[in-house]
Amino acid sequence: MIRVNDLYKTIGQVKALNGLSFHADNGTITGLLGPNGAGKTTCLRTLLGLLKADSGSASIDGFDIARQTQQARQQIGLFPDPFGLYERLTPREYVQFFAELNGMSSQAAKLATAQVLSLLRMDEIADRRCQGFSQGQRMKTALAQAIVHKPTNIVLDEPTRGLDVMSTRVLRELLLTLKQQGHCVLFSSHVMQEVAALCDQVVVMAKGRVVAQGSPAELCARTGKNSLEDAFITLIGTDEGIAA
């Protein structure tokens, strides 16, 4: 469960977040949809406590990120963009490292790592160094890292960027599984198809604030359009920076 309440953040001259409020519930996939420069990445960084909001608050499972930073972070699995892999480590070492960082004992971490690697069908590449991995293999490694410690909330920053169809499907299936298991999945994207296919809830962002929140069908109905894409353009008032 992620709550964002009236966040303001200015970076340099730019008002990156301008009174942003939304919430993402457990057992749902929430898409943070917005054109380039809408403040999606800033929002996620603030949510993780990497950026400090000028005002407003964000909480994860009730833990305020500004005051109870470590507890809040423990509830999150992060799939970052870019992935931030260690080229010289193998996926097994990499994933186990993050499992232990999130408080697992080395025994439990080893076990959880083996499970998540086989869940993502990565056994073949599990003991090869990440150097030279394809984009799909990198994505899987990053995904394994994000979910290995079974956090309630999974945050993904532009997860489908640069992926081929097969990798996108793996990702999509996993997100649906996580949803069924009752996790809160929040991902940022500017790809319409992805959001339309996956999300129960869509948070439409522009210029650092929420323009609309609802299910894809609700957004279409509200704007009187047939497709989410048209609804989106109507909502933000421009078609700048959107991938179809």
Add this chain to the structure above:
Amino acid sequence: MIRLFNTLFRKELLDASRDKRSVMAGLYYALGTPILMCLLFSVLLKQLSSTDELQITIENAEAAPALVHYLASKEINHGEGDKVKAIRLQLSTDFQQSMQQGRPAVVIIDADRSNDRLQSAIRRLERALSQYSNEVAHLRLLARGIDPNLLQAIDVQMHDQATPDSRGGMFLGVATLSIILTLFYAAMNLAIDTSAGERERNSLTLLLSQPLSSLQLVLAKVVAISCFSMAGLLLILVVSKFAYGMVPWQQLGFSISLNLDFMLFAIVVGLPLALMSASLQVMVSFMAKSFKEAQTYVTLVLFVPLVLSMVTTYNIADDYLQWLPIAAQQQAMIAFLKGAVIPVPQLMVSSVITLLIFGVCSYASSRLLKSEKVVFSL
């Protein structure tokens, strides 16, 4: 707390140890320096101990056969060809006549005094000429029934207290400095890679999003780098032991020999320095905005140990500088090698200061990692 540190530390160690190029770059220094030093010392010692024949151009030699003979006894000869130094000694045509009349006979040394490579040769020639002049003058006085000692108002006697070991001061200074510098060079690449490199590879933000404190992260990095520095130290000690064993010290009547006791001493003294070096370089790398910038800054930082070491070895500044890090540790190492009394208070104080700097730099780095500007290179 401890478990998290262990996890981070093990990952840093594993990641760094697989960065073969960075590790090897640091170790090449430890491997190569003693061998270079060994060659350098051998050449220096050869120059110090042997007085080669000095060949110059003597013009009008037939005017003063006695003087030319005297110079030859001092191995200063007229020569031709490549080995002749650019020094011309001109004997005046009336040399013999002036000598006989007891007037100063003119000899002219024609050479470029600003040429550093001629300095010692010119001095040697001047000394030989003045000795000859003295001898002749003494004989003249004797011939006139005057005690030549009247010319000598005071008798300066130099009692040289230098022992063979203390005479090797310069060699010891260079040898110990090269050992201490390992702690910096071995850490350099790894420190940059683990900080500025980690940020450029985008793994830093992911790490900082995990439930850990930035101080733990910094300490794990610093301690891991220190391990590699200490490995470098161990390597240079072992290589030095063999390399310095091959220098022909007997010409100086003194020797540098690194025994096991010294190695242990160097390791104990070097440990705080390794921590300081790693924390300093990590902090500087985090302050830089990019990998390349970090390389420039860290290279500048490496100047500090050089300066501190120079200051003590060549006695440039006041005594209080001997309490500073690096300077005091180096002096203690030199004292240990000479078999002299180790300056314990200085060593203690400087070790404490060294550890304090390690603490301050680590804390500063952890503060830097809380800054949005630093983490995202804004």
